[in-house]
Amino acid sequence: MTKNISGEKDNRTALIVCAVIGLFLFLLPALLPRFYVYLASIILLTGLLATSLNFVLGYGGVFQFHHCVFYGAGAYATALMLTKGGFSLWLGFLMGPIVGAILGFILAVICVRLSKLYFGMLQISLGSLVWVTVYRWYSFTGGDDGIHGIPMPDLLSSPNSSYYFTLLVTILCLVIMFIMVKSPFGSALQGIRDNPGRSEMIGINVKRHQVVALTIAGFFAGVAGALFVVVDNTVFPDMLFWSLSLEVFIMCLLGGWFTFLGPMLGAAVIVSLRTFVSTFTVYWAMVLGIIFMFVIFFLPTGVLGYIEEKLNKMIIEPTIKE
């Protein structure tokens, strides 16, 4: 990881950029037609999902291959609370993240005994068990049809209001995660990523930190899932399928998995590309595959990581000359 040399000045530019983006996002429903508002909502919640994955992937160094389990589980929990339980949306919305966190905790406790790729493979197989259960349990989850037309309260039934709700929740979650990354807990997590052995030596309980981080990631993935229910009013078993998880994984990589906002950028690129390319051709997956290959070969630190490297070089080189 490269450290940002420029300090305060750079912080100010970052703040301005964030403010401009925030203003744009706030005014978006007034500027763009309805379809783009829906697309922006999907981008935001997918970005939240990718950021929650990056919390354990980029900052924790844990290869969580099947992150969408928690996303799907959160969405199903919310949807089932609304349709089968008949609870109010707010209770259902709370249930999504809680189920995500509980599932995240259970899977983490089982998988954390292993490390790196072995962890990932075990996690992907346990996640597939959840998928297969959802896929087969027709009477409860609706099987491969999923659940459609989930009722929403009047307050959230229009695209604009659900967009603002998504925007608000996403920003809130991102701020909480950012604070966590900068907290002592976040530093410990990054220490574990860089050198698990030494972290253990200085008294950090590696496994416990990883379990806590994975539970938190599961929680925020559950938030993203519940948001999907609010925006799209549907759930379907493909939300828990492993190929979606790997797509989210590559979103993190594309945006820059050592940067905080990288996954959000990656999600924006991939979701909007998917929307526009699939209007031209049915061979969208091929385009996606080619993009992924390009990223893997030429941008291993992602777009934001690349920009950060260039910026640091630009800032460091003049100072050396002086």
Add this chain to the structure above:
Amino acid sequence: MEFIYAVIPPQILCQIFVGLSRTTILFIVASGLSLILGVLRIPNIAHGSLYMIGAFMSFTIAKAFGGGSLGFWMSLILTPMAVALLSLIIERCLFQFLYEREHLMLLLLTFASSLIFGDLVKLVWGAEYKSVPVPNLLQGFVPLFGGIPFPLYNLFLLIAGPVVAVALWLIVNKTKIGKISRAAAVDREMVGAVGINVSWVFASVFVIGCLLAGLGGALVAPTVSVTLGMDHTLIMEAFLIVIIGGLGNIWGALLGALIFGLSQSLGILIWPKFGIVFPYAAVIVVLLFRPTGLLKSTW
């Protein structure tokens, strides 16, 4: 035999063995996956796509030879070779440049190639179902288990599994390339230092593994309708088998396939609706007690 029939009725025994014959194909694919994992350390997600390509290719080859028995036997020989050639191309053009990098990148690269392969299959063969006829020689039934007719093709599959296992074991343990590849898995630099071209050793191991995926595809084609998306379910099952068996262990893959297949066919007998959940549950039970798999892993 009478004693066994008293415990398990012959009809059920027959059903279990038909289920196991399907598992044979899983084993053949999983053993290739395991080989690649053990030597190259690549969790090859594109393996499922190669299996699917194998199934589609065997459809084309069988049709080119008139769609009869000859077509099937030719496809059984030519399909694995064609898939092997394809895998050689992707290994030389893409994978070999990433061996020095983190294995995570290799995994994602195989995922990217599986996406591209999936669409290529759609482009070449279209989205319709395809079917390959069972050859005359293997059509019909044989009386087995107290006279219950057992489909001959499934019996053929049940024999093919162990044959592949023994052949693979002989290649890995008794031939020179097998010995070199095992050495390269342990210490790549040392093998290079004694004057062996490790890059080509890896390539040949990758090709042998992918050849098995193609063989699995050719064998499965007459029993199922060949369709898009058959790669996605298979690859996950093959991964589970490899994980419970121990990464890189061929006998582990056989054991894992047996556990997987038995729990699946017994599960369907006990609880038809949720039969598919049983093998996953079996995997979890195994992993709770032995997180690194039943047999010794080469990792």
